[in-house]
Amino acid sequence: MPSDQAVRPTPDGAGRPGRTLFPADGVNPYLPTPVARVGDSATSVVTVATTAVVRARAALDEYLRAPHTPEQPRKGRVLTLVGDFGTGKTHLTAALRRRVLESAPAADPVYLDAPNGTFVDLYRRFIAQVKRPRVMDLLSDYYAEVVADELEATPYAARTAARLRQGEIDPVAVVARLHLPDRLLLQRMQATLIRVTRDNDLGTAFTLLLQPEVQTLVWDWLTGNPPRDFLQERGIFRTIATDSAALDAMAAFGRLHRDRGRPAVLMIDEFDRVLSAVESRSDFADRMGPFKRMLEAVGESGAFVVLAGMPEIVKIPDESTRQRLGEIVELTPMTVAEVQEFIRSSHRAVRGDDALEPFTQQAVETLVALTKGVPRQFITLCHYLYGWAQGTQELISPEVVRQVSGAHFDLASVLDVRREVHQVLTKVGIRVSSGHLREPGGEAPVDYWVSDSQGEYRCAILLAGGVVSPADVTEVRQRAARARAEAGSVEVVLVVVGYLTEAFAAQLVPILKPNDPIVYGRESFPETLQSVVTGVLRRHRETVTANPLEVIIDGVERITRQQSTTQELIEYVAQHLAGIGETTERQLSEIRREVASTTRGGEPPASARSAATPTLAAVDELFQDALRLLSSIDRMEDDLSAVFVETPGRPANAGVRAVQARLRQQEGFSPLGTAVFLGKLVQAFQHAFLDWYDASELRAGGQPSPAERDRLDRICTRYEALYHDIPLDELKKLVESSARDPEHEGIVSRLAGPTIRLDDIRRTFAELGVRVGRAVDGSAGRPG
Template sequence: MSARSDLPPPRKNPFSPMAVARITDFDADPDAVDVAITTDATRQALAHLASYLDAPPTRGGRDRTGTVVAVLGDYGTGKTHLAVRLVRHARQVLADPTHALYLDATAESFIELYRRFMQKLGREGVRAQVSEYYADIVADSLQSSGLTSDMLEWLGSRQLEPQEVVERLGLMESALLRKVQDTLREVTNNKDFGTALTLLLRPGFEHSVWSWLLGGTPDQVLVERGITTPIDTEVAALEAMGVFALLFGGRQRRFVLAVDELDKIFSADSRPQAGTMAAFQTLLQVFAKAGACLVLCGLPDFKSVLPPAVRQRIPYTVVMSGLSQREVREFIELAQQQAFGTRQLAPFTVDTTRYLRDIARGNARNVIRLCHRVFRMADDLSHAPGGEFTVTEEMVRQAARDLFGSLSSDDIDGVVRRLLDAGGLDYLHRHLLGVAEESLADFWVTFPEHAGGCAVLITRSLLDNADVAAVLRRVSTVREAEPDAELILLVNGVVADGVAIQLRELLGREPLVYVDRTFADDFKALVSATGRRLGGDTDPMSALRWRMDQLAKQQSSIYGFIEHLAEHMDGVRASSDRQLGAIQRQLAALAGGASGTSGGTPVREVESSASRLPGEVERLFRDAVDALEDLTQVDVMFEEAFDHAPTTTQEAVHRRLRTPEFAQAATQAVFMQKAVQAFRAAVSQWYSSAEDADAEDRLEELCGIYDGIVEFLPLFLLDPLFKLPPWSARSGGLVAEVSQGSRRTRVHEALRNLSPRVRRAVFRSSRLT
């Protein structure tokens, strides 16, 4: 028996490795909540919701006034967590918990968002709501006839459904249903919906009505009643959502709908058409009229692209901010109390908690991920001889470097170079401004007719005093060499809060931190601003000549890109032909009765055909596996090597395999691919017992196992693969650089937060939805 066999097992880690809010079925497990602390934004949002929920009916017995609340914040600030918390709070207050719903707008269109909204409401839920209106009309009929005793009591308490009362007393059903139809037409302000919803009360029409409500073409039975238009446009979908806000928010009831990730529909890159925007404005008005509460969550971009007339319909805005030091300590204590039953800060200390918060800059997701990593690091070290279970600042720094891997130096140089080229700017790369080595500018941008220039200094993460000292020396040396130079400090990593404050005093602004989503716009704006400051009052003709030179350079850059793209497409076409031949040979082998792995057919293809998952779940796994395969192209490379390949192909294979960076990164990618495939197989097996009482817990456990594995497989370790051109494709410098960004984006989108997205897709496809 080894000496380590006597060591205690690893402690349970109380912190989530992915730090993504759990979106589960609220009814199935109302107590399954993440650790929650109450921030200023949380208090503000809960206050707006409480004001709506506690408001009495308006004068004259009319319905309550509705409201709209926008929750804005960057990635990882807790928007989804807050949206879920608001919905849970509303469900605790409302008499009918189905009147509070959460939706995420991952479908990128209002059509799909509406369909999922209807699936959340459910056919029986909609029918029950229509039945409430029927019950009111039957009750009015009973009161006018003098039969107001037991039947009214049973009807009010739902011991009897209105259809049973009508049947027992022999009331005229057709006349009552006409009153229901008239009422629903008045409530929804829509003739088609008034007719269709009333038909839900009649046997034999449910399927036709529900199919139409989900966007299908109207059946003949509906066409005969004047319903001829499907709900298959964004405008129609928004109008339909307003109809159900009126339906569920009427009768002095309250209705809460939280829509998350709206930035996927409203963004600067994909602005909806004018008709869609007008319909969205109408939806906000309808929610207010219906006495309903609409919570809209998204990145700050989401609200900024809305026209003023739409923004005016959003009376309340809650902006998510970073966690304070006190809030981080509170979170750590509550997370450990939930995991261990004892509220404690250890193994963290007040100082390491403060430092952790500063490095994460209060971003909730990054705080939780750092907590997970440093807790595990402290636990691992405690098992070593003489080790202590205490988190140190060095552990926090190491965890930050491991988790928030930045671009390689070549990649960040390529990104900056492309932006400068696209702007038609003159620059020198790695230009020495003085004698000292530290006067080296990564980019020296000059502006014709202007004195001086702009020095772009690129640095890694800035986490401690040593990092700051190194940057201060560079800045000081550059300013000595070029006193009039403008400076842009670009951080390719993360910056601790304390460091940011010091640099702000030195530079007059915070350093520019590379963030893929916003970097291009931020960098171009900074360079333009420095050019204006250097220019001062220049001769208008000189400025015009400089601008014309810029346009000429931009045009030349575009022509060069088109030429490289044409070459790239030729190479891709040749590679595609070879891959198509390989696929045909594999299919022929499979048709001939080959087993799961014969003929070179990947095991995952056989698994997919043998145990197909629901569409959305299958797509998530397929996208992840395919993105990794396309990145490494190991299968294609080896197939070509054995397919009577010429000497040049053999040499190309050898070159790649001799490159340590490729071998390490490809191994990392293969491990990721195997982890995804194993995760898919486990989820496929889970579906065979999805009806069991503990199904949700077992799915949660599977997701946790996957998260624990990929924690050791960070995506930034794949960076060497992004720099390689696609296998067999001819590569020009510009094409290779452009393809790096697109391939990186594809891989990151497919793999980032995979388990939470799988979990949501499974819930939507199973009985848990």
């Protein structure tokens, strides 16, 4: 039996009677939708010491432990965490936050999600996360120093002054008990805070916070509202409503901490949203100035600032600004060894042991290959695999990984890729015919033959579900030998639909020479396959003395086949569009009936029901933002409406030519179909959420039960699984064409309005499921 074959374990799972490693009624150690929650405790999460984690922790520890004195205060620094979606940026940021709380109890790290807006919006989120009692404690520390200085000149008050400096007694109470000149002391306090913050308004406002009767007025101004009359009478007239004022205020908080020897830690997740929420290059340039100023202020403010976001953060054009990003830590996909450590740690936290079972070594390798080592994806797959093992009480083999992943993630099968191979090659006019001589119950030695212009086989295409064992290599060797035995000097091209280890890839090189195996990937596969097969045919032509006329005939025949394939595709699209028209008309009729029933007192639509509770309002806004972005990308509806509008001075067929030019820019209907599918997917997700909400305890004002929350996780996971299969490159074509206005055939000019970038689409749609879950957790009072 091969070593990776699923086998039923012993009763204890590891040869020790009476113990089961994965009981059917036990807790599944893995979440179906793994989302980092900042409020989770260190004991409830598993963090593997990857290179990125080790580097980030070291940078934070160096800041926290750095020696500092009043003469040489702590220096600030920036730590930038970058990585694609699902690589663990929020998880690492949350881990650093917990480390601050554990390593420096006096510190109160501020964590916030960056908004899609300006630095003013960022500041408002910042001040909302700052705890007023912490600020009051810090200001009391300053006031204690001022009062202590006053008492040192008073006989018999040295002990009281010492206790004030040590924070043992309240300075306000001391001033009242000893009848000290509070007005004079507050003036000294104000002068000190103006010097520390380097801002007259902020220094004054912080001093006024010591007066309980006006705290609310002062804090209202600090949150970004205009100053009330009381503050204007004391010289505060401006509002913190510009990028410059917002950044000055944030830096002032850092200086307040630094001057008293306290660490100040600010963590901004998804910071790239601040830089990307612009509508033009000039807006981006305007945003760079404040951003550079923010980075410059970090060093002298004494704060430790963590910026987490997409890799675009480090791709800013200004070199001097990029150099101020501090240490840049890239979160890369996890290796097989790191995933094994994660699995063992997860089992240790839940089961109390660190055994790998029910996973086998080969299963973990396949798991990492299928998910490309992205934490969010492999953790989700671990959830379903562990559930399978609980139900079957069998170990997980590579084949089980492929089966379960296919069921839950809609991964490609050999059959799917076999169809795609045929479509890719026939589309460019390459002669393709199906293989034969299939053995009973086995795979065909050859999936497709590729012929030259004389009909001779020149290339044999083999598809394999994965090469993860010596037996798989042997099978490929035998199939290649049979192909060459049948067609002589035919070249062999292998397409691997699954996992291919480096070791086995090296063993395949002499079998397939001169062609390397092709590992199936949705984005690059068509171009790679076409390039390899075209290269095989080209090498054959170069090795024979071909009649020039035959070469020309071969080219003409290939063009003819391409035209035939294109015509068939056009006819199919026409039929498909006709079907879409009928479906759309039916849907419009249903919508009209629903609207009519609503006016008669029926169930209101989602947008109306969203006003019923804060939860629905928050989630509905997420869905509406996604759909609005999609409608701004797909402007075809407006273009089609303009076709039938006659405007004086405009050519009669200008609208028709504009649509035709759009379709040519988009290379056909595929981008439009992609946008339609994405829109319907979001709408279906929204309807599923509303159904879940109506049946949950949340609607009645309670908290969702664990079973209800798990069901919501499954809904979100299914959305994410389908979203990740959407070809975003097709949407990129739609984005590019939507950003142009075809005035007439052959000529296009840039629109004056804003354009939409592919990163905006990824940011909005990729984590829609995650944000829905966070919105529910936040409304239910769960840490998020």
